[in-house]
Amino acid sequence: MGVPEPAASAEVLLAELLGVRRSELASYPGPLSEEQAALYEGWISRRVKREPVQRILGYAYFRNLRLELDEHALIPRPDTESVVDAALEAVDRRDGSCRVLDVGTGSGTISISIAQERSSCDVHATDYSEGALWIARRNAERAGAKVRFHRADLTSGLDALEGSVELLVSNPPYVRSTDIPDLAPEVRDWDPHPALDGGPDGLDFYRRIFAGAAPLLADGADVVLEVGDEQAEEVLEIGRCAGYIPLGTHPDLAGTPRAALLRWGSS
Numbered sequence: 001m002g003v004p005e006p007a008a009s010a011e012v013l014l015a016e017l018l019g020v021r022r023s024e025l026a027s028y029p030g031p032l033s034e035e036q037a038a039l040y041e042g043w044i045s046r047r048v049k050r051e052p053v054q055r056i057l058g059y060a061y062f063r064n065l066r067l068e069l070d071e072h073a074l075i076p077r078p079d080t081e082s083v084v085d086a087a088l089e090a091v092d093r094r095d096g097s098c099r100v101l102d103v104g105t106g107s108g109t110i111s112i113s114i115a116q117e118r119s120s121c122d123v124h125a126t127d128y129s130e131g132a133l134w135i136a137r138r139n140a141e142r143a144g145a146k147v148r149f150h151r152a153d154l155t156s157g158l159d160a161l162e163g164s165v166e167l168l169v170s171n172p173p174y175v176r177s178t179d180i181p182d183l184a185p186e187v188r189d190w191d192p193h194p195a196l197d198g199g200p201d202g203l204d205f206y207r208r209i210f211a212g213a214a215p216l217l218a219d220g221a222d223v224v225l226e227v228g229d230e231q232a233e234e235v236l237e238i239g240r241c242a243g244y245i246p247l248g249t250h251p252d253l254a255g256t257p258r259a260a261l262l263r264w265g266s267s
């Protein structure tokens with residue numbers, strides 16, 4: 001199979017090269033300079049080999065942010081924007097201010113968005129990958145967002161936060177290990193596999209997060225977890241068995257349940 005939506009890729013790359021909106025391309029006045037033409041040709045030949053547009057550019061747009069990327073960080077997905085919406089609704093129920101923990105922050109997608117859009121929050125974020133944390137710190141600095149990053153295996157070693165996290169949010173790896181070879185080349189060959197691989201049934205990280213996060217959570221804490229297609233009910237059930245209260249789901253733009261919503265404790 002060839003490049004999906006090739007015209008869209010070609011237009012996005014050209015618009016980024018020229019520093020204009022895609023909708024302005026048709027009215028762009030001049031021909032490309034020789035340097036621009038050579039650069040563009042190079043970008044197109046990379047895209048033909050299925051390198052994602054965001055890897056070619058070295059950055060991705062997510063909500064209000066332009067996030068730098070490298071091989072250590074997953075490309076932020078538009079679906080995750082709806083997970084941030086669900087998290088912000090939880091923040092707003094707490095008057096726009098609470099302690100947040102984003103587990104597996106990657107390029108800082110969720111944590112930086114929350115810190116930027118609700119600046120009264122005390123936002124913490126973890127990742128196991130030093131490389132991802134390095135990129136996330138740079139992205140937070142550039143966005144002027146205050147996030148405290150921790151290198152951690154999910155929620156381990158964060159004893160200082162014990163009993164105080166009011167919103168736990170995560171987009172954990174959730175692809176079944178055996179499905180990884182069948183993913184589109186843009187994902188399989190370019191996203192870091194530790195950011196994708198959710199174990200034999202894709203649900204390993206949910207079990208580990210539910211078990212490990214409990215000591216960090218305040219009574220009544222909200223939990224917002226991105227889920228893959230058709231995983232929401234299973235994730236809610238895993239949470240219920242681990243002592244959380246399942247609240248429901250939050251849809252993405254296509255109407256697919258994209259976040260599982262739960263509460264910890266009695267209130």
Ligand SMILES: C[S@@+](CC[C@H](N)C(=O)[O-])C[C@H]1O[C@@H](n2cnc3c(N)ncnc32)[C@H](O)[C@@H]1O
Binds near residue numbers: 073108126172174
């Ligand atoms: C699906 S990616 C999500 C990245 C980012 N939150 C986003 O939405 O774009 C999962 C992230 O979890 C991180 N991760 C994987 N295993 C981890 C672990 N044991 N502890 C902490 N982070 C982990 C990966 O490095 C990756 O950044």
